[in-house]
Amino acid sequence: MPWYLYLALKQLFPSGRRYPFFTLISILGVALGVALLVISISVMGGFGHEIRRMIVDTQGEVQVKARGFIQEPAALQSLLARVPGVAATTAYAEGVAMLEHDRKPAFPAVQGIDLNHVNDVIPLRRFVRLGSLDNLDDDSVILSSQLAISLGARLGSMVELYSPLLLEKLKNDEVMLPRELTVVGIFEVGHQQLDSSVVIVTLRTMQDLYGLGRGVHGVNVKIAEGEDPDRVARRINEALPPDGNVEARSWIDANQDFLFVLQLEKNMIFFLLTFIIIVAAFSVASSLLIAVVRKTREIGLLGALGGKPRQVAACFCFQGFFIGVAGTVVGLVLGFTMLHFRNDMIRVFTQLTGSEEVLTRFYQFSRLPAYTAPTDIALIIACTIVISTLAGLLPAWRAARLKPVEALRSE
Template sequence: MPWYLYIAIRHTFPKGKRLPFFTIMSVTGVVLGTMALVVVLSVFNGFGHAIREVVADTTGDLKVMNGRIFEGYEDKIDLLEESPLVEAAAPSAFGMVMLQTGNRPIVPQVQGIDLDAERKIVPLDDYIRYGDLEELDDDSLLISSGIANTLRLRVGDEVELYTPLMIQRLNQNEVLLPRLMRVAAVFETGFTKVDENTIITTLRSMQDLYGLGEGVHALKVKLKDGVDPEAAARELQGLFAPPFRVSTWLESNADYLAIIEFEKRMMFFILLIIVLVASFSIATSLFTSVVKKTREIGLFSSMGATSRQIIACFCLQGFSVGVVGTGIGFALSFALLAVRETIIDAIFSVIGGREQTMQFYFFSELPVHYKSSDLIVIAVLTITIATLAGLVPSIKAGLLKPVEALRSE
């Protein structure tokens, strides 16, 4: 080990002694800055990652649409499933209805599915909280947990469905009565956007409710593991003539993901200021250390130490503070995120607003996802800033003349 590295470590972390005050404060500043960066970036990464997963799980990897109702979807499904990229495909119809029980109405999104085909795309069985998925038929429906809570519905209750088709028939002097349907099961995906306002019916029921005949609005596509959705969408587009279009789930959620990415970048630069503030404490502390150790610096110079070695000695003190502070910061960040739900529950119990916050971000829990690239950037930047913070005082130490340094009182 070079002597200047050994001296730098011993000055910063003396063996068998209490840590110097400047070391404690400098390391604490780096720890706090690292924690802030890791926690915030991991949470924002969690939101983006969770959206990717839950949207792909609930809607499939790709959609095939033409902007209108189309029939003959069985042939198109066969065409898709012949592709080596595709695991399965399923028809889907969707729209809005008014659901009412007693005097309590609500206007949810409704989706009509072919249950057997849908199970190959979406893990519906994993989402069922109450009831039995096998009970779903043309006279029943699945309701999300949010609707069940809002309308106080349970499995077996009956509800009335009103559709836009009723208004159309009224214009033709016909009267359609509301459709009476039974709650077969309650589902919950963990994605608030779906759980708050969605019901599911059979495809035949949806076609009757909207007067679609044998038509559907879209085909959901699940890709095989490891297949890139964007590349697959471009290749599968060749199977369909306009106006049919193959799109990824990312396209329908691009705006929301872009907002999260923008917030993440802004928070990164804002929180980086914490590390910069910590660097000033490191620089100030090392300036003080240079003044206190002026005679020691003169002694090193008189014994043959070069200016570069003396600069390295004090610069490495900043480096060692950065390494130790970053390491502790990472460890505390991972520990903090591991118990994040307990902390969040405690905070919201005091300030309130949990439902509004979770509703905005569309998740019932705070997601976290660690990206190795972000962690590497945080570590490199933090250690670099801490090292540069020691550069100015180390240059001052390296420029001291041996005779003047030894004369210093």
């Protein structure tokens, strides 16, 4: 090991001292910054990841939509099946209706699904917490969990669904009775908005309610493993008739503004929290500068023993580098440990402060999500080590400028 690395380690961890105070404080400062960055970026990533997963799980990776509605969905689906990269398709119809149970009204989004193909595209079965998707037929409905609670509906309850078509009929002095449906399932996605305002019926029920005949509003597409949603959407658009009535959009394209905001928020948090590491680096720099002043005669001695100025500089630079590496390692361990126990910690905190519902109500999630992208961790590691090493540059420069004869003479 070169002498300047050896000396740097000795100065950070002197012989005979169990707790090198300066070193521990410096490492801790950097570690706290790293831990905070890891936690914040992972939670932000978790929110983004959860939202992306939810979009894909409820809409498929590509959606093919018409300006009005698609009259011949079977023909479209068979065309889509021939497009490379398309694994499965399922038609859907959607709209808003009034739902009533026990004289309590609600205005949920109604999703009409094709029972024969929906599970090929959307893992709906996974979200059904009570009852079963298999029991869904043209006279039944599956309610989202929060909606069921607010209406007081349970499995077996009867609900009435009023469609906008009722109003159309009323204008023509025709009477159309609301559709009576039995609750056969309760689903929960884990997203507050979806769990409080969505009901699922069969595609045929929805077609009846909206007077669509055999038409649908769109087709959800699942793409083959490893395929890029944007690329598949492009291929579909090339295969579709050029009249422009029907268009395919990937979930990324359809939500690009939202995804951009998510990424922007994450980048801003990264940028702001990096300042914590910069502040820690300033404290490392000031400690090392004090060390240079305190060890002026030792620096002179190193020169007298044959050490070169650049080697003396490397000794102090390496101390900054080492503090950066150690702080990063400790910070990563601390950050990932806190991430692992985040929900337990939040539970304790919310129980203490009596704010258990706030997380669900305002943040839409029942648990704090976390997703750590390897690229984010690589960026955190690189930034921390570079900033800490830079913190050693000024002391290193000061040390290298000392002339041995003057340094040895200093008091």
